[in-house]
Amino acid sequence: MIDLVELVSGWIYALRITTWQQWVLRGIILLAGVVIAALCLPWVAAVIAPAWLALFALGVLSTAIVPDSFAPLLTMIPLFLAWSGGGVDAAWWRYAAVAAAVAVFHLAATYAAAAPSFARIRRPQDNQNDLIINPSRGTLEA
């Protein structure tokens, strides 16, 4: 019981220290997932629609929680299945909308995975402290 309490306390603490930028990115992931689900659901057979929706929702939620993992890739599988099943007769704007939503989902997951959720973003300063490798010269430059 104590382990469970500690686990939940850890989750709550992780939520408290998450930066607002990460909240925005993960909100975008969820929003893009909702848009994709709304656009692709008509392509899914009614019999399996609830299961498809649950699987897709689980994938989107996992992506929002752990973006630096295989969760975003696995989330694409239900999408591809829906597209392959009913997308052939869809209007062009639906293709474009789904592609745009997938692009947003993919980019948001990419940048959410770039750093821990509690990393504070620092603005660039005037003094450059780092050295860049110049591949053509093979030298280090400030």
Next chain:
Amino acid sequence: MRFRYTHALLRSIVATVGLGIFAAAWQRPDAVALMVPFVAHVAWALLNRPGADRMHAEASPRAVVIPEGDSFPLAVHTTRPWRRALVTVQWPLRAGLAFDPDTGTVLSDGAGTNVNVEPERWGRYTVGPATVSVRDLSGSWQASAETDPVTITVRPASSTLEGGSGVARPIGIVGAHRSRHRGDGSDLADVREFRPGDRLRRINWRVTSRLGPLHVNSTLTERDTDVLIVADTLLDIVPANPDATTSLDATVRAIAAISRHYVGFGDRVALHDLGRRIGRVRAGSGPRQARVVLNVLSRANRDVAEWQTLRRVPRLTPGTLVFFCSPLLDREAADELVRLRRLGAEVVGVDTLPEGVGEFADIASFGRDSFLGEAWMIRRLERDDVLARLRTLGIPVTPWRGTGSLASVLLEMEAARSAPRRVMGR
């Protein structure tokens, strides 16, 4: 560390290949629309490809010495193939250090990866190593590395004591304290008749013109003295509030203030540790000695296990001014204090027991099923009895509550220099 592909790039490659095969095998040109974002991402990744370049990270400074209460920035420098990149620096948090940001983790685009660190109190801390991760702006390539740890030495606050020197009988040769001995000095002792060997500039012409024979001013010499600070680090008493001052904190700050005070008079200051947290400092004078004492104090080890055997002061010149900094809970420490008094030293007890420990209000800080609060009260009452007996032996004991704590004691000791003394009948 070499750069490797990220999950994002893997996702794009798998989606591109999978959709490409699907579009070709099932003749589904509409799948190309879904491929577009992934193909664009792969193309961006190929443009940013790092090749065989490696990433290296270094923290600076590697070691720093700062006074208590100061903060300083920890900077991390990285070598990478791109001018702009997503650089994440994560410093491990540790007790006793406050970070800004408080998670110790920053993300920047290459510049501005400083994390401010403020130690909460004196001592030596090892921070790190920091974990540094670099990703290109497309999020496709990543490398991680660790920096070396950083050593932070925090010197205790070294404000000087308030009050006089308290030196009644200096035992040195030349210094700043008035002595009872006649000789070359600045304080007038009396006016007497001229004797062969007296300096001509000491002639008091006024008295001479009134009385006839030559009279000179007789002065008291000024001498320095030996000061020995004895630190009782056998125990470190921690109050119920973990952020409050412990007995070791009070001892260190008292030593810093006392040493700085007497170094200012030109006296020789030495330090002896009854335990093994601080160490010993040989007698020395001047500003260098003050720095040496501060350096030794800043390297004091809090985490040493309680030391059971008391290390006695090996030798002592009679007349040495001794400051005995101790919580006076250990019987052996009190015995050592009395032994130093009997060896002829001028002993002043500095009580470093944290305020509130063993008092009635402190009982509430302990658990209801524990009698530790009451036990501490009884222990404190026993200790008060010991302090009363020390005072009857002529050893003043004053609690350490800051730089003004010893002012009254030092003034009394200075006043005792000119107080009448009882002389045994001849």
